[in-house]
Amino acid sequence: MGRAYVLTPDRRSDVAALLARADLPVDTIALASYLLGKVLVRDLPEAVVTGRIVETEAYVVGDAAGHAYRGMTPRNRALFLERGRAYVYLAYGVSSMLNVSSEAAGIGAGVLVRALEPLEGLPIMRRNRGVERLLDLTRGPGRLAAALRIDRSLDGVDLCQRGPLWLAHGAEVADAIGQSARIGISQDADRPLRFYVKGSPFVSGPKALNV
DNA sequence: AGTGCGATTGACT
DNA sequence: GTCAATCGCACTA
Numbered sequence A: 001m002g003r004a005y006v007l008t009p010d011r012r013s014d015v016a017a018l019l020a021r022a023d024l025p026v027d028t029i030a031l032a033s034y035l036l037g038k039v040l041v042r043d044l045p046e047a048v049v050t051g052r053i054v055e056t057e058a059y060v061v062g063d064a065a066g067h068a069y070r071g072m073t074p075r076n077r078a079l080f081l082e083r084g085r086a087y088v089y090l091a092y093g094v095s096s097m098l099n100v101s102s103e104a105a106g107i108g109a110g111v112l113v114r115a116l117e118p119l120e121g122l123p124i125m126r127r128n129r130g131v132e133r134l135l136d137l138t139r140g141p142g143r144l145a146a147a148l149r150i151d152r153s154l155d156g157v158d159l160c161q162r163g164p165l166w167l168a169h170g171a172e173v174a175d176a177i178g179q180s181a182r183i184g185i186s187q188d189a190d191r192p193l194r195f196y197v198k199g200s201p202f203v204s205g206p207k208a209l210n211v
Numbered sequence B: 001a002g003t004g005c006g007a008t009t010g011a012c013t
Numbered sequence C: 001g002t003c004a005a006t007c008g009c010a011c012t013a
Helices: A028-034 A124-130 A143-148
Strands: A039-043 A048-058 A087-089 A097-102 A110-118 A165-170 A178-180 A192-196
Touching: A028 A048, A028 A110, A039 A110, A048 A143, A048 A165, A087 A143, A110 A124, A110 A143, A110 A192, A124 A143
Parallel strands: none
Antiparallel strands: A039 A048, A039 A165, A048 A110, A048 A192, A087 A097, A097 A110, A178 A192
16 A cells, blocks of 8 residues: 555645646646646635645647537636636536636636645535545535535636635645546547546545546 | 436435 | 536527
8 A cells, every 4th residue: 555645734815825827838738737736715604715736637729528518608708818817617517617728818627626635624624515524625616616615606717816715825735746537528529628636535536537 | 388308316126 | 536517608590
């Protein structure tokens, strides 16, 4: 079995460095791996809740599995904004999904955030999720959105600006980055556009994809 | 205006 | 492992 996974040291989000838009790679695939290790900061009325990104998926230009594939619609317009904006939609009428828009303004593409390692605000996350187990708080796109109380009202928010939801620099990803097919899609299902921190127990998906 | 379908999750056999 | 819940939205007419 692999060595024990070491939790990232807690970091105060009020001193965490905001990601500048210029820091974000323009290319969707580059952005997907770049976001691993970065910290997602959610400013809630009662507390700040943060987590380290450990799993992402790229939905690239011309991707039949991407929501922007058939052009701009009321739902997916945020995917066409400049990179670093939030695209949030409701999946299966039940779970909210957070994406980071990518590429230049006018081009529809983005990166789905699939899993976080919880850092700050664990009590709030437990309350938002209604579960106790640390591993169940933010493992999976719908779960992390619930834990951070992210919903469609945050669609279009600039993640490169301090506000209700933003991105901060994190510790370097010392662990190797794994790559696999994306989860839960039928179109273009074999393309290796999923990225994850190897060895992190907070990564979602079947074990076979996480080697 | 009606229809079909998910970038998932949680409950259950 | 299987499967239903649940609803906004894209698509067709």
